[in-house]
Amino acid sequence: MTVLLAASPLSHPFFLHAFLAGTAIAAACGLVGYFLVLRAQVFTGDALSHVAFTGAMAALAFGADLRLGLFAATIAMALLFGTLGRKARPDDVVIGSVFSWILGLGAFFITLYTTSRSTTNGTAGVSVLFGSIFGISSSSAVVAALVAAEVGLLVLLIARPLLFATLDEAVAAARGVPVRLLGYGFLALAGISAAEATQAVGSLLLLGLLAAPAGAAIRLTDRPYRALALSAGLAVLEMWAGLFTSYAVPKVPPSFAIMAAATAVYTATFLIRRPVPGPRTRTAVPTGT
Amino acid sequence: MMLAETGAPAWSWNLLTDFQDMWSYPFMVNAFRAGAVVAVVSAVVGWFVVLRRQTFAAHTVSAVAFPGAAGALLLGVSAVYGYFTLCVAAALVIAALRSGREHEESALTGTVQAFLLASGFLFTALYRGLLEGPQTILFGTFLGITSAQVTVLMVVGAVVLAVLALIGRPLLFASVDPQVAGGRGVPVRALSVVFLVLLGAATAEASQITGTLLVFALMVIPAATAQVLTARPALSLALAVLLAFAATWLGLTAAYYWPYPLGFFVTTIAFAGYLLALGRRSLREGLARIRAGATPVAKEVTA
Numbered sequence: 251m252t253v254l255l256a257a258s259p260l261s262h263p264f265f266l267h268a269f270l271a272g273t274a275i276a277a278a279c280g281l282v283g284y285f286l287v288l289r290a291q292v293f294t295g296d297a298l299s300h301v302a303f304t305g306a307m308a309a310l311a312f313g314a315d316l317r318l319g320l321f322a323a324t325i326a327m328a329l330l331f332g333t334l335g336r337k338a339r340p341d342d343v344v345i346g347s348v349f350s351w352i353l354g355l356g357a358f359f360i361t362l363y364t365t366s367r368s369t370t371n372g373t374a375g376v377s378v379l380f381g382s383i384f385g386i387s388s389s390s391a392v393v394a395a396l397v398a399a400e401v402g403l404l405v406l407l408i409a410r411p412l413l414f415a416t417l418d419e420a421v422a423a424a425r426g427v428p429v430r431l432l433g434y435g436f437l438a439l440a441g442i443s444a445a446e447a448t449q450a451v452g453s454l455l456l457l458g459l460l461a462a463p464a465g466a467a468i469r470l471t472d473r474p475y476r477a478l479a480l481s482a483g484l485a486v487l488e489m490w491a492g493l494f495t496s497y498a499v500p501k502v503p504p505s506f507a508i509m510a511a512a513t514a515v516y517t518a519t520f521l522i523r524r525p526v527p528g529p530r531t532r533t534a535v536p537t538g539t
Numbered sequence: 540m541m542l543a544e545t546g547a548p549a550w551s552w553n554l555l556t557d558f559q560d561m562w563s564y565p566f567m568v569n570a571f572r573a574g575a576v577v578a579v580v581s582a583v584v585g586w587f588v589v590l591r592r593q594t595f596a597a598h599t600v601s602a603v604a605f606p607g608a609a610g611a612l613l614l615g616v617s618a619v620y621g622y623f624t625l626c627v628a629a630a631l632v633i634a635a636l637r638s639g640r641e642h643e644e645s646a647l648t649g650t651v652q653a654f655l656l657a658s659g660f661l662f663t664a665l666y667r668g669l670l671e672g673p674q675t676i677l678f679g680t681f682l683g684i685t686s687a688q689v690t691v692l693m694v695v696g697a698v699v700l701a702v703l704a705l706i707g708r709p710l711l712f713a714s715v716d717p718q719v720a721g722g723r724g725v726p727v728r729a730l731s732v733v734f735l736v737l738l739g740a741a742t743a744e745a746s747q748i749t750g751t752l753l754v755f756a757l758m759v760i761p762a763a764t765a766q767v768l769t770a771r772p773a774l775s776l777a778l779a780v781l782l783a784f785a786a787t788w789l790g791l792t793a794a795y796y797w798p799y800p801l802g803f804f805v806t807t808i809a810f811a812g813y814l815l816a817l818g819r820r821s822l823r824e825g826l827a828r829i830r831a832g833a834t835p836v837a838k839e840v841t842a
Binding site for chain 2: 293295345346361362380501
């Protein structure tokens, strides 16, 4: 609580773990989120976040590792969403129907879990929903950081064709870009990062980590690669700001502090640059493709 | 949930005695009344949501009920005010800041949702007196609905339905073809704002019963099912109301006899209906294709 302690938060192992995992997860979410926003698939991210909750609850109810359920559920659902729509771009109403049922299933599992194993971990449901990044252990922090780093690398690897396929699908397909495969691959990456982010900020809030930095980056620049980098950078900065704030003011949960930072940055972009009404280019056009 | 302790009611296959048994408890009567109101209102609003493809906005507005309820608890006022204030406010924010660019709008909606849910978490963290944690608000409870609550639900539901009836025709026009409607002098933008506010009121109402996470199911699934079954507006609207009503009442009955949450039953019943409707449609399409004379093999070759 005192200023003296707050000056050296990194000397605490729990903060160090949170910092390590949080940084990698935020970077991955910023990268994936940029494409989600650009492809107008934020709702898919929203759906994945709720699926993550059900996956985690199912794993807990059956006594398995929570992360196993998380990853299995989000990746399977991301791929399923891909098959539900044209060219791996799912329809919103179908997604809505599917994920609201999955959420109902989550309510079932949480009851199953709390009635069958109530003594072991009563607040597991809450921590899955809203995250508990300060409670992350050193081994899971390392795993989370490695997976997130891999996701980030993969997004950067497919960034160029994916950008092409996103901005002009027909032309990209004609030029031989595997549009469908990219769509599936990207959805799988979104699923993995949703599962990752659940461990940091919780399944209900990971949408903010996906949407807010990317939305801010798109408002700040029209150039795709700059926006991609900016999105990842903003996400990491917001994560740090949230972690340090929550450390300094223990009453504020880290998830809220991170979301508040993300929202503040996004709101600030509305003040910096108003969108010019009238005949502006609707989407950023990549030079060189 | 906790009915199992009060003498574990048993299902007897005699519907009359079952309903008599259930309705001998005043809280169950209230639950069925409230369920009926909520089902009708959210099915009608949800029908327009599905037609306008505004599922994301609808989900955000419904999720926002959680911080509303948590904030009201923290301030010590009735949760009803919290629900209505925040749901309508979120609808207005989304309506006011829409910039017309599709991908930007979805980023905005997502940020609004995540931030408000995070605020809800902050409120519950600050409010330590909550015994069950945020789970009751999130997943709903049908126990302990008072008669006064049912009255509020009915009044708000009637207002929402009345306004929808007034703007129904132009809203339908504006939803199906916004450009032509705008050209004909229909105030498309104003209509969409009014509709979002109605959506806020309807979700605020429904979240008190189904929990904030599952309102969305009651809105979207019956309407989606109805629009799969028929393309005629009036018929599919009626069908959506009927389906939502059936899912809610069946769900309430199931939740009375089995110790699992109401939301699970309602969503499962509604989703089963959706799957059946999809199955029926693909079956009919397959039959029509066979009747048209083209064998599947020939069809594939031409495709």
